[in-house]
Amino acid sequence: MTYARLVPQLARLAILLIVVTFVLGPLTVAVFGGFKTNGELLASPFGLPSHWNTEFYSALLNDPGFWKYLGNSLIISLSTVVLTLIVAAAAAYVFAQIRFFGSRMMMSYLLAGLVFPFATAILPLFIKVRDFGLLDSYWAVILPQTAFGLSLSILLFKTFFEQLPKELFEAAYVEGCGYIRFFWRFTLPLSTPILATVGVFAFVQSWNNFLLPLVVINSRDLFTWPLGMMQFRGEFLVEWNRVLAFITLTILPAVVFFVAAQKYIVAGLTGGAVKG
Amino acid sequence: MANVELSNINKTFGAVETIPDLTLSVPDGSFTVLVGPSGCGKSTLLRMVAGLEEPSRGKISIGGRDVTHEEPSKRGISMVFQSYALFPHMTVEQNIDFGLRLSKTPPEERQKRVDAAAEILHLKPLLKRKPAALSGGQRQRVAIGRSIVRNPDVFLFDEPLSNLDAALRNQMRVELADLHERLKSTMIYVTHDQVEAMTLADQIVVMNAGRIEQVGAPMELYNRPQTLFVAGFIGSPRMNLITGEAAAKEGAKTIGVRPEHIELGERGAWKGRLRFAEHLGNETIAYIDSELGELIIRINGDHKMKPGEVLQFQFLQEHIHRFDESGRRIQ
Amino acid sequence: MTSAASIHNRKSRSIFADLMSSKGQAVLLLLPPALLLFTLFVALPLFDAAYYSLFKWNGYGTPTDFVGLDNFRQVLNHGIFWESVRNTLIVLAVSLFIQLPLALGLALMIYEKTPANTLFRLVFFLPYILAEIASGLIWSFVFDGNSGVASAIFKSLGMDPVFILADRHWAFLAITLVVVWKYFGFHMMIFVAALQSVPKELLEAARLEGAKRWEVVRFVQVPLIGAAIGVSAFFAVVGSLQLFDVVIPLTNGGPSNSTHTIVTYLYSFGLTRNRIGFGSAVGVLLFLAAVGVSIFYQYQTNRRSK
Ligand SMILES: Nc1ncnc2c1ncn2[C@@H]1O[C@H](COP(=O)(O)OP(=O)(O)OP(=O)(O)O)[C@@H](O)[C@H]1O
Ligand SMILES: [Mg+2]
Numbered sequence: 001m002t003y004a005r006l007v008p009q010l011a012r013l014a015i016l017l018i019v020v021t022f023v024l025g026p027l028t029v030a031v032f033g034g035f036k037t038n039g040e041l042l043a044s045p046f047g048l049p050s051h052w053n054t055e056f057y058s059a060l061l062n063d064p065g066f067w068k069y070l071g072n073s074l075i076i077s078l079s080t081v082v083l084t085l086i087v088a089a090a091a092a093y094v095f096a097q098i099r100f101f102g103s104r105m106m107m108s109y110l111l112a113g114l115v116f117p118f119a120t121a122i123l124p125l126f127i128k129v130r131d132f133g134l135l136d137s138y139w140a141v142i143l144p145q146t147a148f149g150l151s152l153s154i155l156l157f158k159t160f161f162e163q164l165p166k167e168l169f170e171a172a173y174v175e176g177c178g179y180i181r182f183f184w185r186f187t188l189p190l191s192t193p194i195l196a197t198v199g200v201f202a203f204v205q206s207w208n209n210f211l212l213p214l215v216v217i218n219s220r221d222l223f224t225w226p227l228g229m230m231q232f233r234g235e236f237l238v239e240w241n242r243v244l245a246f247i248t249l250t251i252l253p254a255v256v257f258f259v260a261a262q263k264y265i266v267a268g269l270t271g272g273a274v275k276g
Numbered sequence: 277m278a279n280v281e282l283s284n285i286n287k288t289f290g291a292v293e294t295i296p297d298l299t300l301s302v303p304d305g306s307f308t309v310l311v312g313p314s315g316c317g318k319s320t321l322l323r324m325v326a327g328l329e330e331p332s333r334g335k336i337s338i339g340g341r342d343v344t345h346e347e348p349s350k351r352g353i354s355m356v357f358q359s360y361a362l363f364p365h366m367t368v369e370q371n372i373d374f375g376l377r378l379s380k381t382p383p384e385e386r387q388k389r390v391d392a393a394a395e396i397l398h399l400k401p402l403l404k405r406k407p408a409a410l411s412g413g414q415r416q417r418v419a420i421g422r423s424i425v426r427n428p429d430v431f432l433f434d435e436p437l438s439n440l441d442a443a444l445r446n447q448m449r450v451e452l453a454d455l456h457e458r459l460k461s462t463m464i465y466v467t468h469d470q471v472e473a474m475t476l477a478d479q480i481v482v483m484n485a486g487r488i489e490q491v492g493a494p495m496e497l498y499n500r501p502q503t504l505f506v507a508g509f510i511g512s513p514r515m516n517l518i519t520g521e522a523a524a525k526e527g528a529k530t531i532g533v534r535p536e537h538i539e540l541g542e543r544g545a546w547k548g549r550l551r552f553a554e555h556l557g558n559e560t561i562a563y564i565d566s567e568l569g570e571l572i573i574r575i576n577g578d579h580k581m582k583p584g585e586v587l588q589f590q591f592l593q594e595h596i597h598r599f600d601e602s603g604r605r606i607q
Numbered sequence: 608m609t610s611a612a613s614i615h616n617r618k619s620r621s622i623f624a625d626l627m628s629s630k631g632q633a634v635l636l637l638l639p640p641a642l643l644l645f646t647l648f649v650a651l652p653l654f655d656a657a658y659y660s661l662f663k664w665n666g667y668g669t670p671t672d673f674v675g676l677d678n679f680r681q682v683l684n685h686g687i688f689w690e691s692v693r694n695t696l697i698v699l700a701v702s703l704f705i706q707l708p709l710a711l712g713l714a715l716m717i718y719e720k721t722p723a724n725t726l727f728r729l730v731f732f733l734p735y736i737l738a739e740i741a742s743g744l745i746w747s748f749v750f751d752g753n754s755g756v757a758s759a760i761f762k763s764l765g766m767d768p769v770f771i772l773a774d775r776h777w778a779f780l781a782i783t784l785v786v787v788w789k790y791f792g793f794h795m796m797i798f799v800a801a802l803q804s805v806p807k808e809l810l811e812a813a814r815l816e817g818a819k820r821w822e823v824v825r826f827v828q829v830p831l832i833g834a835a836i837g838v839s840a841f842f843a844v845v846g847s848l849q850l851f852d853v854v855i856p857l858t859n860g861g862p863s864n865s866t867h868t869i870v871t872y873l874y875s876f877g878l879t880r881n882r883i884g885f886g887s888a889v890g891v892l893l894f895l896a897a898v899g900v901s902i903f904y905q906y907q908t909n910r911r912s913k
Contacts, residue, residue: 008820012716015713015716016713016716016717016727019713019731020727020730020731022788023730023731023733023788023792024730024733025756026745026746026749026756026788027733027745029745029748029749029756030745030748033748042753044759045748045756045758045759046756046759086640087640087641087644088641090636090637090638090640090641091637091638091640091641091642093633093637094633094634094637094638097633098630098633098634100630100634106638106642109642109650110641110642110645113645113649115845115897115898115900115901116649116653116894116897117845117848117849117870117893117894117897118849119849119851119869119870119873119874119890119893120653120656120890120891120894120897121649121652121653121655121656121890121894122873122874122886122890123656123659123873123878123886123887123890124651124652124653124655124656124659124890125648125652126666126878127659127666127883128647128648128651128652128655143644143647143648144648144649146644146648147644147645147647147648147649148648148649150641150644150645150649151645154641178632178633179629179630179632179633180629180632180633180636180637183633204736207738208736208737208738208739208740208852210738210740210851210852210855211851211852211870211874215878226738226740226741226852229740229741229744230740230855233744240748240751243744243748244745244748247741247744247745250738250741251737251738251741254736254737254738255733255737258733258736259729262729262732265736266732266796266800
């Protein structure tokens, strides 16, 4: 093209590659670091390991504690996803489909959560969770986490439901299908893309959450992996290679999951961001 | 002088050859209309003249100057898009003088040119509005206004009226004809609309699958189509194309007869049954199942006919078009 | 009068009928779970925060020691609090004035739909989905003065290694670098989506009018994605206000409490020291800041759309 001459093209490529290095550099350092002995890590922190020591990775993979952390995170994340999908979709359906007195007000109430930093109420939340007797349980993470994710989820669901053809409901209504049945039989099955988006989103948020588990979980048996990681870091203060192996093993599934689900993540982001 | 010459243009997108080899000459001051079926490469051709696409091979010159690798803005052209492409965040006035502002034209000069364009296109009262607050026809005028102020040698239009309703289309068509009359610049115009092509053009280019089928004045294309494709493409309702014995008798593979060149009457050599008739008032279009196949006949308006009625007809001998097996006209 | 009464009558009957209808059942069944969860775990704690902030309370029993605005006075007289505010403002400024332009520049380079661009977008977006805590930990290795990448760089330059994260001057800058690394891809993605929705003809029209590439950006693309830029800026501000996870593994607020953000301050000086009232006061201040930002944002978007 006349527009894009060679020099700007090369400059563009150079900039992009610099940014790629900036982004991937630390990640590759972590991955390779897990294969190095501490001595080698000290001498040459970046670059390929001279010898691929798998012992640090396998030590972790054989450590039941490590799997316990991952298992806890998985249970909490999956429960959060399920709960978020059910509760948010149901509420969004009401807002999208049914006109009733006060619906706009309740909608704004629920969407207000988009703006509040989670941390503002972390102390009272801790007290609440404690008073409910939930402290040190999966629920202590699942419930507040779901509650804080509701605003965005409801917004995404509502926008999607409103774009479903209105005639569909009218036709079903004439046939004698009520609102609730319509929700189960038509709205949900037709909404797989948005269910996937919200689900993936809730999962990532939950999987990465640190502050909430930090505050409401004490016993090591219930640690999610971010807590476990910090614990591990404290125990192996000078053995960076072990810590890097730990990090690698926890972010690897995240990366794989991300590559597989990135379409939904991006859809949720831009959908929520552009409309919200 | 701003004639546009395209020589041996080839355009290939990836592996797809959209335009194999095309040569076309657009005389200075002409109103040249490109027609052809969807996907035949009209827009691509226009965009190459504009400089938005670069030809894979060949040469483009405007006013005798080779512009094949020239920036769009340095070609002395302007273009009106089907979607108008108005900048939604600018007022009508800012849209119109956008290019002038970029080229640092002095404010008085800018004002003068915007005023002149607004005058011609009746945009005076709309100058402070944003495009969102305009009707389709008004937007189209602003788009044209934006191209006028730059005093281009060549105007390019890509289906500029296709988003308008029929009435507005007629009105804008007349305004465009006026504009050409007034500015006397070269205009290249892409359309799907037969009426636009026939009324606006002094030269029509019929394209098919990236090739030029025929170039000529509207009536020339109508009266002497050089290929079967042009014969079938120009004219509405379309020309009747007949093969077989009736064609052989004329010494052709295919003969073409326009609906208005078929005469009803007892003396007629052929017979057919009326399927149905459209009574349009000033004329009647009859659809006939005949021994020659399905035919369309155009007759005057007060003819009363009933479906199923058997009609006799014949062709006006001097209006029969003859084509050989390669689809070329037999002179 | 009778007609008014009968209208009223009909109305109340219809509300009752509504509740019993399929519509009413749907509302009564589908909405409460969301309302309940949200109220219990989001709304009430916010009010509690306001209430607790008026007490001196260690979290056990019920708050009785009413101290009025004393907690706020203490917070506002605490030098470290102000340092955390300053740090938060630095993150905010870096987010807005370095990260966003960077994200916009990159988005302009790779918004067009080509396979290579898709790959670049994927890579740039990757840090956003990684856990903050893991990201912080990786970078704390990178910055480590003994064995880290930074130390190797210093050594290869023939300099003594600097313990970046233990250095008052460098530690917080290092944190902002990680913040940019972690979040620029998110903003870039918002810009990419917005840029892709700008009709191509507008860019072509500008080009025909003689606009150079940067003029197309300046006069057409940037103004047309103004809303997305606003959204992005809003997220950047709100995100800066709640920065926490990244800081913990990097510096944990140190050295000598110089790298706290508002939230790590709240955590360290409120929660870990069982000063619920004090921490709640910090929370309330944070809340007010968020509300202020939202109101400002609403005001700006309303003004723009006029
Ligand atoms: N950028 C492109 N990349 C690949 N193929 C393209 C591109 N632009 C056009 N084409 C192909 O070139 C052919 C001609 O397209 P063009 O837009 O010129 O048709 P057209 O005659 O203007 O059709 P229409 O009347 O529908 O506007 C089409 O088959 C189209 O798919
Ligand atoms: Mg076209």
